[in-house]
Amino acid sequence: MDTKDFLLALDEMLELDPGTLTGTEELESLDNWDSLAVISFIALVDEKLGLVVEGEKLAKAKTVADLLALAGVAVPA
Template sequence: MEFKEFLAELADLLEVDAEDLNDDYELDSENFDSVAVVSTIALIDEYFDVTVNGKSLSQAKTVGEVMDLIKKAKED
């Protein structure tokens, strides 16, 4: 399942355990800085073959919001 694999990679990027990531996991400037945003855009492209808007992604406050952006991009 691509979401599970993506979340594992995102956990590595955020330097947290994959088990800690859920829709409510909060992203902040300490764990989701500009480098993490760019890396997440690359991960999304790799796993889902879609591009999400960097500004929208950087404004995401939770992992659930990131997943919503991916789902929306896949629908478009």
């Protein structure tokens, strides 16, 4: 899964319009980033990429780019 597809999957997960996220957003600025979104992110990464995201590392994520890095997806420049 490339960066664009992963960002689109995050848009859908957070109920945002497709193409909303660019990777630079602060998680706390996203209205839908809550405990349910955290669980959904973990499930998304597992389902789409077959990876397990450690809760401790996810708790340290501050931006969408941090989420991309946790998922092993290239962070946009």
